[in-house]
Amino acid sequence: MSADPNPHPTEPDVRPHVYDGIREFNNRLPNWWLFTLYATIVFWVGYWAYYEWFRVEPEGARSVELAMTRIDAAKLAATAAVNIDDKSLWAMSRNPVFVDAGRQTFEANCVACHLKSLRGKSESPTAIGPDLTDQIWIHGGDPTDLYRTVTQGVPAKGMPTWGPVLGPKRITEAVAYVLSHHKEGEPIVIDTSVSAPAK
């Protein structure tokens, strides 16, 4: 038998420290409480084995890295899915799926200036945007020029920067819709008088 840890059995067993006049009884912790401590130790062994010994799954920084790679890949796939070159944009402009989607985007966002007919100033002198159905272009008339103009906008003249608002997919569709009013290989006239700083 070990010695009685409490030398004064009539006095309660009190820990030696005192904080702000508060002392602490040296009562035994509940067994169920100690059990939770032992259970966490057992859990820790399993956790350590899972991640560090057998490396069932990557842990910490590695798993973040992997997740970031997955996100980047998904982002790339989203842009890569949209092939932006003249040829593919012309091809999309003949595909009703793209053209229909593009019409919806156009009618929600572009008709305020270019009108529903796409004819802008040609239809009504009070319209804000230029005609998109004629062969006269201001900022380039190749499909990729259109894509660039829509994405980057022409802030000096009020053409909004649609890139961050609509994203590549919807811009591609809208460009396809505009191109559906044109024919590949038609003559293009660049109207420099409008794009010059002062008319």
Added chain:
Amino acid sequence: MQNTSPFKPVRDQVTTIREDGSRRFLYPADAPGRFDRARRAAALALIAVYLLLPWVKVGGYPAVFLDVAHRRFHLLGLTLAAQDLWLLFFLISGLGFGLFFVTALLGRIWCGWACPQTVFLDHVFRRVERWIEGDAVKRQLLARAPWTPSKILRRAAKQAIYLLLAAAITHLFLAYFVSIPSVWAMMRDAPTKNWGAFVFIAAATGVIYFNFAWFREQLCIVICPYGRLQSALTDDHTLVIGYDWARGEPRGKPGSPGAGDCVACERCVSVCPTGIDIRQGLQLECIGCAACIDACDEVMARLGRKPGLVRYDSLAGLSGRPRRRIRPRMVVYGVLLVIGASVAGWSASGIRPAMLTATRMVGAPYYVDGGTVRNQFLVRLVNKRSEKVTLNLSVRGLPAAATVRGLEAPVEIAPMGEEVRPLIVQVPRAQSALAIVFEVVASDAAGSFRLSRAMEFLGPEAAPDSPNSHEPGPRSL
């Protein structure tokens, strides 16, 4: 009077933990009385409320439905979206201050009367135990008895009912998060189809079963943070359950000379669900269940003495000092509570089922185009509901000669979707000014709500002699 407590509670130790750390199970005796009846009524009403909240519909949604899958939170007809989550700050701080206030005034009224732990333990699980195993003496004898078939049968029946009750509580709890029809659908599906929900239900059932079958008062004594926090919130004038020392001491048999009113029958100890002796003063274990009041009042009534030797009173009142309800801390907690509640109420009243924001488009603040000044905006609409909504857009407060483009067609927004529309405003040069404040307004087809946002139409300072068309004009501030 039967003494059913084989222990003498001391203040230096937790009664329910023996000196070797093992658990001492309690067999609290029945304590019929007025508080017992009132508490049972309150508990049944609360259980009815818990049960009804996910069933009763308010404004098309269950009264409380925390739709985690769609990040929509329906509270009594108010629908909060993820965008409204900042309100949670006021909700939680409001609850916190509410708890502060109530605790400082009424002590552990919550613990004894409204806490789900007490409500389910005292009025559901302990009732089952009482029904199957009998009163405190019988329960204690059964616990000591050898494992006869009758004991095995009783114990198995009790645990089986406990498990069923725990499962029922868990499903009810899940219904707050996934709605009754989906809970029902999941229950009929194979567990593998809703693996996550199944594991959650199984684990939660296990935890709830363990809590009510075994853990019980340990939760209040060791785990519940509110139980520990209360000692910092209460003072000598807080309503607590206490023993009238002056009246009761010295304890003695009825009729013995010089004795106080306490007859040392220990009834108050035997009924206590946390195993303390209230005559030793206010202790952290006390959950304010008032069982000891009912127990002592019954004894006093039998002896023809006044009730209230153990009673609801403040520490000041129990020691014969004047009682005070209004103290500085009541004012401070009260003011904080009122501020929190009014801010929460005010901000909740501003919650709409959709959101409207408008920003100036990237580029120049304005364009001078011939005889007109043009401003371009982007109007962004977010639908926070799980059904589609159609909004009509308009502007107000612009000069009559202004032309507005882009908002003509009604905007249909998919459930929880987002739509962007350009807004182009042109004002004749002659009528434009440095800034015209106008409003973008959206309202749903039924006219049940309206959203608006104030914007500024900007123009050049004064009409120059020769308008420089297409050039964005400089703007001096």
